Amino acid sequence: FEANEVRDGDKGIYLGNGVTKAVKNINEKISDALIGMDPTLQSQIDQVMLDLDKTEKKGELGANAILAVSIAACKAGAAEKEVPLYKHIADISGGTNTLLPVPSFTVLSGGKHAGNNLAIQEIMVLPVGAKSFEEALQMGSETYHHLKAVITEKYGVNGCNVGEDGGLAPNISSVKEALELVMEAIGRTGHNEKLKIAIDVAATEFCIGNAST
Structure with missing residues (x-):
């Protein structure tokens, strides 16, 4: 919750x-x-x-x-x-080593944070294989821009709307389709084995008819 x-x-x-x-x-x-x-x-x-x-x-x-x-x-x-x-x-x-956390990059937005029909709120990429914060930042940035290109190719420039949290917000409703877009973008970066996908579902914002979950 x-x-x-x-x-x-x-x-x-x-x-x-x-x-x-x-x-x-x-x-x-x-x-x-x-x-x-x-x-x-x-x-x-x-x-x-x-x-x-x-x-x-x-x-x-x-x-x-x-x-x-x-x-x-x-x-x-x-x-x-x-x-x-x-x-x-x-x-x-209780930590003995001080390490920077793996940054998460919101690349695709939906739910309450975007004007599309995608139910889930955010799809993020996590550069878990990066050896430095600089490399992680590069991976996140490259994924975002490759995703923008993928969306433009599939839906035209009007598909590249941006949500409140900065993620791209194409007018789609299928979670499967959204994940496939992000997977294609990751593939284009060449960092397939170093990037993982994370999802913020924000299920508290889901509705069934006129009723919230």
Whole structure:
């Protein structure tokens, strides 16, 4: 499931997406519970907020409020220990080696983030075989541009619409067809064995008739 953000709902301000309610939750509820805690104890800080919220999807305080405070606490913990943030995160995660994560590149968009008929939200490529971040970036970029060429060949230039998250958004509805487009683009890069496909289905946005899942 996806966590719930708390928004103001006033259509006259930020089209209803204002966050003054979430900020109020931070200033009036979360702060009272956390002031005085050791900022290096990240898991305890996060658990206090989860216990305070008491909902499965963080809908009381808002995931946007909880995440913002969690990140702030993490940065404060690093400052308290006088170490770089990445080192602090590695320490509290139990990691012994500090490595950059494999970046994920959204190459094809659908669902709520695009104006096409594709139900799933994102198809991404993961350059798991890259030996450096630079090489990973190259693979992601090349896949995106090859995909744009593939889509143009099949559907014309009007097929290269772009979704909210930057992925290409051809007017298709078949998930199989979407995956085949990405597979063809990967094939053209020559990095077939180094790239994997990932999917963000975002099933919480699916509808059956007029009813959401």
